[in-house]
Amino acid sequence: MKFFIDTANLEDIKEAQTLGVLDGVTTNPSLMAKEGITGKDNILKHYLAICTIVDGDVSAEVISTDFDGMVREGEELAALHEQIVVKLPMIADGIKACKYFSDKGIRTNVTLVFSAGQALLAAKAGATYVSPFLGRLDDISTDGMHLISEIREIYDNYAFNTQILSASIRHTMHVVNCAKVGSDVMTGPLSSIKGLLKHPLTDIGLNQFIEDAKKMQL
Secondary structure, X not given: OEEEEEOOXXXXXXXXXXXXXXXXXXXXXXXXXXXXXXXXXXXXXXXHHHHHHOOOEEEEEOOOOOHHXXXXXXXXXXXXXXXXXEEEEOOHHHHHHHHHHHHOOOOEEEEEEOOHHHHHHHHHXXXXXXEEXXXXXXXOOOOHXXXXXXXXXXXXXXXXXXXXXXXXXXXXXHHHHHHHHOOXXXXXXXXXXXXXXXXXXXXXXXXXXXXXXXXXXX
């Protein structure tokens, strides 16, 4: 399973990259705003900065919600850097734009997916990635992991090439469970990735090794 980090924070991206397990980055306008990045030129420069840190795909989201606007923005983003994947909303014009881009060989990530039917449409339109929002479903007492399983079954049934990019990851167990049900990619905060390192028995064992090593040096 690929590990993407969901942020626009360059320091978090750098830290994830140094772990040696990072495969890409996802961003959105909200994450850009959180870092105080506003204005078209600054946003485009920030995407380029991210591309210099990571080797993998960087999802850059359009702001327009109409077909013509999404095509215009998406083409500009795709031309920015070869690592850029155009992120489109799961709406009718988003699906139309997805098909337009896939026909032109431009990679896409269809986001804000909350049902298997939406994921099916995205795959039919040729999406490179589809982003079901696991955590947001859990937030409203719906089984988000079940949705990932449904999409996996459908994509396997028809050999769709679209990759399942499980988004809105809240914690480490989301990561583990996504791996168990066959998600192609997870994207979440740095804490969800670093959390995989933690186990109390590891800490206890390491402390014991350190204490025993000190005795050997006496």
